[in-house]
Amino acid sequence: MTKKLGFEIVLNKLKNEVEKVKQELNNYKDLLNKTKEDYAELSEAIEIIQKMRRAGIRPEKIATWHKILTSSKLKPEELEKAIRQYSNLQKLIADKSRELKNMGEKAHRSEIKSI
DSSP states (O other): OOHHHHHHHHHHHHHHHHHHHHHHHHHHHHHHHHHHHHHHHHHHHHHHHHHHHHTTOOHHHHHHHHHHHHHHTOOHHHHHHHHHHHHHHHHHHHHHHHHHHHHHHHHHHHHHHHO
């Protein structure tokens, strides 16, 4: 084996090693990019949860409402509309009950006066 052939063999081994290291470097770059994306996503989620807590909203409530929406098969807007209608009906019933009570009291006072 000549010196030139020996150098070429070593050179090819080194080139192969460099290619392996480049591939490893690319794999690490991909892993780093994926980790950065995961970190950004988690940071955003944490920030949202912190804002919700500062606003007095417990994250567990969100999960509960999600279950309600899923089981009712309603869109959030539909559920909101139904709740508002129900709330309005409750208010209307309460108002009418007060009116009826007041009318009853007035009628009772009128009866007392007429006696």
